[in-house]
Every structure is written in structure tokens, then in C-alpha cells.
Amino acid sequence: MTRLNPLSLIYGGALIGLTFIVISLAGNIVGSLTSDTQFNRFTLDAYSRLLSDPGLPATLLRTLALGFGSISVTLAFAIPFAWLLARTDFKWKTGLFTLLAAKLAIPGFITAMAYVWLFNPSAGLVNALLGQTNYTGEPAFDVYQIKWLCLLQGLVLVPGAAFMLIPALRNLDGSLEEAARVAGVPAWKTFRHIVMPLLAPGILAVGVFYFVVAVEMFDFVAIIAPPGDVLVLTIYEALNTVDGLPDYGLAGAAGVLLFALSAGAILFYVRFLRQAKKYAVLGGKRRDPGLVRLGKWQRAASALVILWVTLSVGLPVVTLLWVAVVPFIQPPTFAALDSVSLYGFLDGLAYLREPLTNTAIVMAGTISMALTFAICLTWVVTRSRSTIAPWADALVFLAPAVPAIVTATAFQVMGIAVYQWLPLYGTLWLIMAAMGTRMLAYCTRTMNAAALQIHPELEEAAWVAGLSRWRTFTGVFLPLMAPAIFYAALMVGMLAARDLTLPLIMNSAGTPLVSVLIFDLQTNGETASAAAVALYMIVVLVLLALTARRLTGMAEPGLEPTR
Amino acid sequence: MITVRGLTATYRLGRDTVTALDGVDLDVEPGQVFVLLGPSGCGKTTLLRCLAGLETPVAGQIEIDGIPLSDAATGLFVPPEDRPLAMVFQSYAMWPHMSVFDNVAFPLKAGRRRLPSNEVDGRVDEVLSLLGIDHLSARSVTTLSGGQQQRVGLARAIALRPRVLLMDEPLSNLDFRLQVELRGQLRALMHELNLTTVHVTHNQAEALEMGDRIAVMDAGHVVQTDDPESIYHRPVDEHVARFVGDMNLIPGSVARWSEGTAQVQTASGMFLAMTAENISLPEGARCFLGIRPADLVVPAPTDAPPETCLTATVTDRRFQGDRMMFGLKAGNDPLEISTHHSVRLSVGSEVRVHIPPDSAIAVKPSPQTRPTDQSDDGD
Numbered sequence: 001m002t003r004l005n006p007l008s009l010i011y012g013g014a015l016i017g018l019t020f021i022v023i024s025l026a027g028n029i030v031g032s033l034t035s036d037t038q039f040n041r042f043t044l045d046a047y048s049r050l051l052s053d054p055g056l057p058a059t060l061l062r063t064l065a066l067g068f069g070s071i072s073v074t075l076a077f078a079i080p081f082a083w084l085l086a087r088t089d090f091k092w093k094t095g096l097f098t099l100l101a102a103k104l105a106i107p108g109f110i111t112a113m114a115y116v117w118l119f120n121p122s123a124g125l126v127n128a129l130l131g132q133t134n135y136t137g138e139p140a141f142d143v144y145q146i147k148w149l150c151l152l153q154g155l156v157l158v159p160g161a162a163f164m165l166i167p168a169l170r171n172l173d174g175s176l177e178e179a180a181r182v183a184g185v186p187a188w189k190t191f192r193h194i195v196m197p198l199l200a201p202g203i204l205a206v207g208v209f210y211f212v213v214a215v216e217m218f219d220f221v222a223i224i225a226p227p228g229d230v231l232v233l234t235i236y237e238a239l240n241t242v243d244g245l246p247d248y249g250l251a252g253a254a255g256v257l258l259f260a261l262s263a264g265a266i267l268f269y270v271r272f273l274r275q276a277k278k279y280a281v282l283g284g285k286r287r288d289p290g291l292v293r294l295g296k297w298q299r300a301a302s303a304l305v306i307l308w309v310t311l312s313v314g315l316p317v318v319t320l321l322w323v324a325v326v327p328f329i330q331p332p333t334f335a336a337l338d339s340v341s342l343y344g345f346l347d348g349l350a351y352l353r354e355p356l357t358n359t360a361i362v363m364a365g366t367i368s369m370a371l372t373f374a375i376c377l378t379w380v381v382t383r384s385r386s387t388i389a390p391w392a393d394a395l396v397f398l399a400p401a402v403p404a405i406v407t408a409t410a411f412q413v414m415g416i417a418v419y420q421w422l423p424l425y426g427t428l429w430l431i432m433a434a435m436g437t438r439m440l441a442y443c444t445r446t447m448n449a450a451a452l453q454i455h456p457e458l459e460e461a462a463w464v465a466g467l468s469r470w471r472t473f474t475g476v477f478l479p480l481m482a483p484a485i486f487y488a489a490l491m492v493g494m495l496a497a498r499d500l501t502l503p504l505i506m507n508s509a510g511t512p513l514v515s516v517l518i519f520d521l522q523t524n525g526e527t528a529s530a531a532a533v534a535l536y537m538i539v540v541l542v543l544l545a546l547t548a549r550r551l552t553g554m555a556e557p558g559l560e561p562t563r
Numbered sequence: 564m565i566t567v568r569g570l571t572a573t574y575r576l577g578r579d580t581v582t583a584l585d586g587v588d589l590d591v592e593p594g595q596v597f598v599l600l601g602p603s604g605c606g607k608t609t610l611l612r613c614l615a616g617l618e619t620p621v622a623g624q625i626e627i628d629g630i631p632l633s634d635a636a637t638g639l640f641v642p643p644e645d646r647p648l649a650m651v652f653q654s655y656a657m658w659p660h661m662s663v664f665d666n667v668a669f670p671l672k673a674g675r676r677r678l679p680s681n682e683v684d685g686r687v688d689e690v691l692s693l694l695g696i697d698h699l700s701a702r703s704v705t706t707l708s709g710g711q712q713q714r715v716g717l718a719r720a721i722a723l724r725p726r727v728l729l730m731d732e733p734l735s736n737l738d739f740r741l742q743v744e745l746r747g748q749l750r751a752l753m754h755e756l757n758l759t760t761v762h763v764t765h766n767q768a769e770a771l772e773m774g775d776r777i778a779v780m781d782a783g784h785v786v787q788t789d790d791p792e793s794i795y796h797r798p799v800d801e802h803v804a805r806f807v808g809d810m811n812l813i814p815g816s817v818a819r820w821s822e823g824t825a826q827v828q829t830a831s832g833m834f835l836a837m838t839a840e841n842i843s844l845p846e847g848a849r850c851f852l853g854i855r856p857a858d859l860v861v862p863a864p865t866d867a868p869p870e871t872c873l874t875a876t877v878t879d880r881r882f883q884g885d886r887m888m889f890g891l892k893a894g895n896d897p898l899e900i901s902t903h904h905s906v907r908l909s910v911g912s913e914v915r916v917h918i919p920p921d922s923a924i925a926v927k928p929s930p931q932t933r934p935t936d937q938s939d940d941g942d
Binding site (some may be wrong): 180181185187 | 617643644645646648649650652653656657658659660669670675676719720729
């Protein structure tokens with residue numbers, strides 16, 4: 001009788017994780033090749049319907065415009081912010097840092113909601129204040145436009161992008177700039193000819209990554225549907241048809257197209273990184289770049305920060321606060337002040353009871369799933385020297401390219417396919433599985449980075465000293481990884497709680513989550529309760545995010561991409 | 564040429580302010596290779612970076628050719644790009660996105676000391692061939708070896724025809740054989756170009772071989788400035804004696820002192836010794852009798868006067884190829900002796916050791932008050 005090798009537990013965990021990733025990739029392909037969810041007959045019908053749609057080229061163009069527009073806004077703020085934080089003596093560094101971390105926790109769809117209340121053409125607060133709405137003629141502002149989507153998505157992605165750029169700026173060898181200065185090259189020429197070319201790969205990497213995010217992001221499009229489709233909307237509409245029957249074939253085909261777009265961008269990014277690597281390591285000891293004195297530019301920097309904070313935090317939060325205390329959307333006038341009440345907050349509490357429990361369950365489930373599988377995968381990839389390691393690595397790398405809405409569709413299709421054996425369809429379990437898979441990609445990246453920082457000799461020392469590989473795993477590897485695991489758990493919890501895309505697509509009518517509750521209240525016109533619940537959510541998530549930052553130290557933020 | 568007066572520089576370490584340079588004075592003559600020598604954290608790199616304008620001193624002045632570059636009292640500070648100097652970095656600081664040619668040409672095209680565009684190519688080719696790397700011109704710097712990068716770094720600096728060349732540990736990242744080879748080449752090149760050079764190193768052999776003058780630094784102070792032979796043979800204090808080459812330091816006290824010579828009383832007897840210039844050794848003060856391992860004569864010649872000899876026991880013997888090292892003990896004081904490899908002394912035996920008076924030196928103890936902060940200043 002052979003004893004079960006405990007190491008096989010790790011391999012087993014890794015394999016399950018990989019299976020989930022494969023499902024999120026393959027589910028759409030399966031869905032797109034079947035029709036009427038008859039899984040015994042394969043057809044290309046969905047593709048011909050998608051490709052023969054005369055609106056498709058315009059949809060693709062709008063999708064690209066949304067991607068490029070959003071990253072332009074993101075980079076316009078993220079590059080200066082990262083530079084201020086990493087390389088200057090900017091006075092409000094801690095403040096900016098905290099605001100960026102806090103903003104990371106505010107769900108995008110809540111920002112979108114606030115902007116709809118402010119700038120929708122029929123009754124937007126600003127339009128109403130100006131007396132220019134649809135009813136009086138030309139509205140002053142119309143939020144339902146691609147350019148607004150670009151602006152808002154762009155603003156929301158700033159913290160993640162800035163945190164991703166900071167290490168690139170910090171790691172720049174200071175002596176390269178000093179060499180230019182001492183050789184007589186003035187500061188701005190040094191910046192243009194030395195700093196910028198060396199930063200270009202980092203900036204491009206961030207740009208490509210957030211292009212993918214901007215294209216697949218559903219938070220804004222779900223609330224601010226622009227005239228004409230973008231790809232995520234095509235998928236959403238296919239899943240929510242007029243006759244009520246989801247068209248998984250069309251959704252799958254559009255999902256494959258969206259995935260192709262993302263994967264193309266990610267591959268481009270990988271190729272570029274590889275080319276950029278030849279710039280990377282040059283002999284000798286590098287020197288920390290010194291801090292640039294801003295002097296009279298302190299004010300300009302502050303102004304840019306204030307602009308971003310006002311647009312992305314101040315305005316939405318103030319709007320939420322106002323909308324939460326008035327019975328219906330109305331401009332803040334003296335007359336409106338009479339109707340101010342806290343009923344929205346009370347109603348919100350009442351509505352929250354069941355969704356809060358569901359959200360807590362989903363958070364716990366997602367955290368345990370994503371972390372368990374991610375730890376196993378990380379160990380297999382970075383430590384095992386197993387033949388499946390490179391394959392696992394490649395799959396994990398591709399996983400973030402699978403858009404959330406595509407993952408959702410894939411798990412729906414799979415849920416239906418296996419329903420007769422495993423009735424998970426329509427339950428929280430399926431949502432958890434989909435969300436766990438989505439977070440798995442994020443966790444594995446974070447943990448791989450952390451695992452590579454830990455010198456393998458630490459484990460080899462234990463191994464050579466007579467500990468089994470399993471004891472080495474539990475006694476050395478896990479404790480050393482603990483900070484990374486803890487941080488990932490907090491981040492996954494936060495991201496799971498605020499996610500709207502998966503629960504919205506996966507149709508959990510019987511088991512509502514907080515995010516869906518807010519969305520539904522908003523759609524049904526119960527604006528005060530929607531705003532109140534949104535505020536509750538923001539407070540909890542911001543506290544969670546700031547705790548995560550505090551506990552894991554402020555020193556090295558965002559070594560991994562977050563959104 | 565270069566005049567430094569009262570230069571003080573600090574840096575922040577967490578909440579503390581650490582003094583990296585503490586009132587340093589320095590004079591470098593034109594055409595000199597001037598070496599700043601000292602252990603890690605002594606402030607030598609900070610001093611070089613102050614000259615370059617990469618650090619801002621909190622007190623003191625720097626002048627080159629009588630032109631003030633930095634004066635903390637008046638707030639004058641000329642930025643690095645406007646100083647008439649060039650620098651070779653310890654990391655070489657090759658711009659990785661440029662070819663060898665472009666690394667050298669970029670400052671000539673975009674810098675304050677730019678050349679008319681039709682002269683750039685000629686100047687670059689000239690220095691590349693001077694350093695024997697013209698065949699690498701089109702290569703990417705990332706494909707070069709350490710020694711080649713070092714030459715490109717030097718070419719980039721020389722191409723500017725600077726008044727002063729600053730070199731920060733330029734050889735420390737190379738393997739030993741190449742270091743030794745380049746020392747002589749570099750020194751010859753500096754003199755051929757008549758370049759005033761300030762060279763930072765922690766390697767005493769490199770300092771002795773390359774320097775026309777050496778300033779030995781310790782804890783933010785210049786302890787001794789002299790020519791290499793005086794530094795080696797007439798160290799002003801214990802720190803210099805210990806740092807520049809090995810020296811036996813037998814504890815004792817000053818019995819008698821007159822300018823240039825002293826009598827040192829040790830446990831093994833009274834010995835006559837030389838002293839460094841410009842130091843005073845008050846009678847009765849603690850001091851060391853210093854002597855280089857290679858200057859001790861063993862066994863002592865029979866005609867050596869008894870007052871120049873001591874008796875010691877051989878404790879160990881180490882064969883080093885061309886030399887033989889012996890560890891001895893004279894009373895409680897350990898002694899190291901370096902002899903020709905053919906000398907044979909058996910461990911445990913007693914030998915008479917001769918201390919030639921013109922090789923012995925009375926060495927002052929390092930002041931205890933001098934801060935011994937070892938924090939890294941980047942070298």
C-alpha cells in the first residue's frame with residue numbers, strides 16, 4: 001500500500017485552478033459553437049450572425065476608441081502622479097497616496113451612477129441647475145457618449161496605473177541621469193533623451209494593460225450605455241434579449257472576438273517586454289535616483305491632483321450624499337432643502353439585509369478559492385521544476401486577458417452544460433467559481449512576484465537539513481509568503497465585494513448581492529436608497545483598502561497591477 | 564586649479580542627519596592625478612559628487628581655476644551641466660538605449676559643451692581610437708564587457724575635453740588582472756592628455772600606483788594629503804598606517820621627540836624611529852612603533868646594534884609563492900614578517916629581529932574623538 005504523497009495536494013490544487021482557467025477560456029468557444037444550448041450539435045452559425053451584422057465594424061471602432069480614449073486620460077494623470085510620488089519632493093505625497101489607494105476601492109459603477117445623476121440630459125443635476133435639459137431644448141451636458149465613458153473610465157483607472165508605474169520610475173538607475181548632467185546636458189534634455197526612452201517600455205506596458213481593462217470594463221457601460229454598441233454591450237445584449245432567452249451563441253462569438261482583442265494586446269505587451277529586457281541589466285552598482293525639487297512647480301502639481309480628486313472622488317461622493325438625502329433627483333435649492341431626510345439611509349439598511357449576507361459569502365468563498373489555488377499554482381510554477389510548470393505559467397499569464405464578461409458567459413454556459421449532474425447554475429456557487437477564477441489570475445501574479453523575491457536557498461537549506469518537501473512547503477515557503485497572501489486576501493475580498501459584472505451577467509435573481517442591489521435600486525428609480533447603499537459600500541471598502549495598505553506597509557505600493 | 568575650503572555635506576538617514584563631509588580642505592594642482600583614498604563610508608564619493616555638483620554642500624566653497632562653483636555662504640551653486648568637468652561612474656552609467664558611438668556623441672550634440680555638428684563624428688572617432696575601442700563604435704553598449712564599458716565611459720568623459728576629470732571607483736567592477744593592467748594605462752593616458760584628475764578608490768594599491776598625490780580620508784575628514792611614498796612610509800596616524808598597506812604597530816610611548824625622529828619605548832625595548840612631517844609627539848604620549856612586514860630583517864645581521872633588535876618567537880609560517888610570511892610574537896605583541904621565499908624559520912624557535920631605524924616610524928594613535936560612522940556614502 002502506497003502512502004499518499006502530501007505534495008500531490010499541491011499539484012491537485014494547481015490542477016483544479018488550471019481547470020477553472022481553462023473553463024473561462026474554453027467556455028466561450030464551446031458556447032459560440034453551439035446553438036440553442038444544444039451541446040451535441042456544433043455549428044458556426046453564431047459567427048456568421050456576428051460577422052454579417054452590418055453594425056460590427058462600427059462597434060469595433062467604438063470599442064477601440066473607448067480603449068484608446070480611456071488610456072489617454074489615465075496616462076495623462078497616472079504618469080505625472082507616479083513621477084510626483086517616486087521622484088520628487090512633492091509636499092502632499094502621503095495625501096495623494098492615500099487618495100489613490102482609497103479611490104481604488106470605490107466601485108466604478110457607483111462613480112458612473114453619480115455621473116448619470118449629474119449629467120444625464122433629461123434630469124441631470126447640473127443640466128437642471130443650468131436650466132438646460134431635454135425638456136427645455138438642448139441639454140448642456142449629455143453623459144451618454146463615448147467621450148464621457150473615456151473620461152470616466154480613464155479617471156477611475158488612474159490609481160492602478162500610477163501604482164504600476166511607480167516601481168519603473170524608482171528602479172531607474174540615477175547615475176544614468178547624473179552622467180548626462182555632468183556631461184553638460186541640461187535637465188529637460190536629459191529627461192527627453194535619457195529618462196523618457198528608458199521609461200517608454202514601462203509606460204507602454206501600463207498603457208497596453210489598461211487598454212485591455214478599458215475595453216472589457218463593464219461597470220460604466222452597464223450604467224452609461226452610449227448610443228451604438230461597444231463589444232461588451234453586444235455580449236450583454238445577447239445575454240439579455242428582448243424575448244428573454246439568452247443567445248449564448250452570439251455572446252460566445254462576441255466574447256471570443258473580445259478575448260482575441262485582449263490577447264492580441266497582451267501578446268504585443270509580452271513581445272515588447274522581451275525586447276525591452278535587453279535594456280535592462282547593465283553591469284555595476286546602480287544608484288538610487290535623487291528627489292527632484294519642485295520649487296515653484298509645487299502649486300501646479302497640487303492643482304493637477306486637486307483636479308483629479310475633484311472629478312473622480314469629490315464630485316461623485318458629494319452627489320451621492322445629496323441624492324441619498326432627497327426623495328428624488330433635484331438640484332440643491334432652498335426648496336429642496338425642505339425635503340431632506342435620512343429615509344434613504346434607513347431604507348438602504350432594510351434592503352441590505354439579505355444581499356449583505358450573500359456578498360459576505362461570496363467574498364469568503366472567492367478568497368478561499370482564489371488563494372488556495374493561487375498558492376498551489378505559484379509553488380508549482382516557481383518551485384516545483386515540474387514539466388507542467390511552464391504550461392501553468394503561460395495559462396496564468398493569459399488568464400487576465402479573459403474579460404470578466406467573457407468569464408461570466410463561460411461559466412454560465414458550463415453551468416448549463418453540467419446542470420443535470422451538478423446543479424450549480426443560478427446559485428452563488430457558480431458566481432464564486434467564476435469570481436474565484438478571475439481573482440486567481442490576479443493572485444497568482446502577485447504571489448509569483450513575491451515567491452521570486454524569496455531566495456530558493458532558504459527552502460533548499462531546510463530540505464538539505466532533512467525536512468521533507470511538504471514540511472519545507474508548510475514550514476518555510478508558506479510563512480515567508482504570509483504577507484503576500486494576507487495582502488492578496490484583503491485585495492481579493494475588496495474586488496469581490498465591489499464586482500458588478502459577474503453577478504449581473506450570472507443572473508442571481510434569487511440571491512442578490514450588494515452591487516446588484518445598488519444597480520437595481522438605481523434602475524428602478526429609488527435613487528436615495530441606491531445612493532445610501534453605495535455610500536455604505538464605499539465606506540466599508542475604503543476602510544478595507546486602507547487597512548490593507550497600512551498592514552502591508554506603504555513602502556512598495558502596487559507592484560502588481562490592480563484596477 | 565581645484566580649491567576646496569571647509570566643505571561640509573550631510574545626508575538624511577531616516578530622521579537623523581549624518582555628516583558625510585566635515586570641513587574638508589583640498590588643493591589639486593593642474594595636470595595632477597589626485598586620489599581620494601579611504602574605506603567605505605569615509606565620504607570620498609560624497610566629496611567627488613560635491614565637485615560634480617551632484618550633491619549640495621551645506622557649508623564651504625569649491626573653486627575650479629579660480630571660478631567659484633559652489634559657496635554655501637552666498638548660496639552660489641553652479642548646476643552640474645555648467646561645470647567644466649566630466650565624470651566616469653562606478654557603474655559606468657552607460658545609456659542602454661544608445662550605441663557606443665551615441666553614448667559618446669550625445670553630450671557633444673545635446674549638452675552645454677556641444678560641438679558644431681560637423682565636428683562631432685571626428686571627435687568621437689578620435690577618442691574611440693585613442694582608447695582602442697573604435698571597432699565597437701556601432702555596437703549596443705548592453706553587449707559590451709565590463710572592461711569595454713569602462714573604456715566607453717572614459718571615452719565619453721574625455722571627448723568633452725574637460726578641465727577636470729572625476730573618476731568614481733572606475734576600476735572596482737573589473738576583475739583583478741584587468742584592474743592591474745588598466746592602472747598603468749590610465750595613469751599614462753591622464754599624463755599624456757595632461758588631464759587634472761580626481762580619482763576615488765578604496766584600493767590602496769591602485770591609489771599608490773596611480774596617484775601623483777593622495778588624500779587619505781576617514782569619517783568625513785582628510786587625514787593626510789601627500790605623495791604616495793610619503794603616505795606609505797610616513798603615515799601621520801594609525802588610521803593611515805593601517806589602511807595603506809599592512810603595518811606592524813607595536814604599542815609604546817614617546818620617550819623623546821624632535822622634528823623628524825623619535826625614541827619609542829615598547830615592551831621589547833627602546834627603538835629609534837622616523838616621524839611624519841608636521842606632527843608633534845609630546846613626550847610620554849601613547850604611540851606606536853610602526854614597521855612594514857617587508858622592512859623587518861630576520862634573522863638580524865650579527866653586526867646590527869643591539870638597540871635596533873628584539874627577540875621574538877615564531878608562531879606560524881605561510882607560504883605565498885614569491886614571499887614567505889611569518890607570524891612572530893615579541894612578548895605579547897604580534898609581528899608579521901614578509902621575507903624572501905627561501906628564508907626558513909622553524910615554528911616555535913626564537914629569533915632575533917632587526918628593526919632598521921630609517922624604516923621604523925613613530926605613529927600617533929587615531930583620535931578617539933573622530934566619529935567612526937561607517938554608514939555607506941555610496942562607494
